[in-house]
Amino acid sequence: MKESAYKNYDELPLFLNAATVAKVLGISPSSGYELMHESDFPVLKIGNRMVVPKEKFVEWVLRHIQGGAD
Template sequence: MKISTYHSYDELPLFLNAELVAKVLGVSISSAYELMHEEVFPSVRIGSRFVVPKDKFRQWVERQTGGAR
């Protein structure tokens, strides 16, 4: 498992790419890409790229963990 180098949501950029999603969640980049293509995940398609707004990512994490931080 990869270990995140981020210690708070405030350190993240406004939009996360697959590499950052993988680092923050501690998963492989291929797992991050799979997640970003799921309808329930808050990714936004810009051209051929998928990015995740930081606010929506945080909300998704809180829903997945039952509101725990």
Template sequence: MNECTYKNYDELPLMLNVVQVAAVLGISRAGAYELVHSEDFPTLKIGSRIVVPKDKLREWIDANTAQK
């Protein structure tokens, strides 16, 4: 797994690449690629690059966090 070097949300870049998404979520790179190719995950494709806006990532996390 990738280790995240960011200490808080404000340190994240505006757009995260797949490797950064993996590090932030604490998942494998393969898992991050699977996630960014899923239908409901917020991605922006620029040419062949896939990036994730940090505010949309946070919204996705909030929307997909189970409330108990």
């Protein structure tokens, strides 16, 4: 597993793209992109662009740490 480039949530940008999601989670860019297509992942679509609001990403991570998807 790759090491995250970010040390805490405060360092994250307001909106995360697939590459940033991948860096934070320590996964490949293609896995980050695939994750953004999952039905329970909090993606905001702006035209053809997909981004994840920082707060929703943090909530998603915490929800999955606490026992899996709802």
